[in-house]
Amino acid sequence: MTNTLRLDSRSDGCRNFFWLVPAYNQYKDNRGNAISPNFCCFFAIETMLRRVELPDPDSRADLPTQSDVVIYDGNCNFCIGQVRNLRRLDIGGKRLSFLSLHDDRVTQRYPELSYDDLMAQMYVIDGSGTAHGGSEAVKYLTRRLPILWPAMPFLHLPGTAGLWRWLYNQVAKRRYKLAGKKACDSDGCSIHL
Template sequence: MASSLSPLPCPDNKLSTDVIIYDGECGICTAQVHKLPWWDCQQKLSYLSLHDPQVATRWPQLSADRLKEEMCLIDTQGRQHWGPDAIRYLSLRLRRLWWLAPILYLPGSMFLWRPLYRWVAKNRYRLSKTAACTTNACKKHH
C-alpha cells in the first residue's frame, strides 16, 4: 500500500512547518497521514515516520516508547502536541478542518477523545488490514 501513495513532504524540504511524527509501519496511521495533505491546503505540515533516524537526531528529548503509543506533532515553536491533542491542534491549524474544532473543543470532551485515541492506537495493528500486516508488523508489535 505505502508504495502506491504519493511521498509526503519531509521537514528537510519544507522549513517552517509543523512536523507530524507517526508510525510509518502502521497501515491505519499511514493511510490517515496520507489524507492530511488534502486538508492542509496551505502546506503547513511535513511528516516523518517514528522509525526514521532523523526523529531521534532532531528531537532526542522525545520518548521512543511514547512515540510508539501516540503520534506527535511538533509545531513551529517547538511545542509538542501528542495524540488527541495533536488532532485538536490540527483542527485549528488547518483551514479545511475548521468544522471539527467545535466538536473537539467541547468542554470535557477530552475525557472521551483520549481513551478513544488510546484504544485505537493500542489496537492499530490488529485493526489494519493493509500492507503493515502483510510485512509482519502486526506480529512484531503485538
C-alpha cells in the same frame, strides 16, 4: 438546468468520467449510459485514495521553516493512511511535513520523545518546538488546517478532553488490528516487535 458533479478516476493513465445528476438520481458514464451507484461510488473512493507523496522536512526547499512535523508510525498501515489523508487536507501542502518514528532523524531532533511515547501516539511538533501528542495533536490540527475548522468546536467542548483522549488511545492500541503492519524489506522491523 441541473447541477452535475464530475467524479474523476485515474488508473493506468486513462481517465473515466462519471456524472451524478441529482434531479434524476442517475449515475452516468462518459457515454451517457446508466451505471450503478455502487460502481460510481467505488471510483469516487478510489480517486480519494490515490497515493499521496508525503513531504519530508529536509527534502523540500519550498516548505517554510515554521511548518509542523507530524511524527507517525511508518510501519502501521492505518497510520500511513491517516497521514496521507492529513496531507490531502493540507491545502497547498505547506503547513505539514512528515517523519516516520522509525527514522533516525526523530531521535536526533526530538530526544525528549522516547520510543515508547512515539509508539503510543502520533505527535505533531509545531513551529515553536512544542510537542502535541495523541488527541491533543488531533485537536491542534483542527486549529491548524482550515478544512478541519468545522470539527474544531466538537473537539474543544469543555469537559470532553478525557473522552477524546480515551477514544484516541483505543484506536491507537488497535491500529495494527485495523489495517495490519507494513511488510518489511529488511530486518529493521524485527527490532521493533
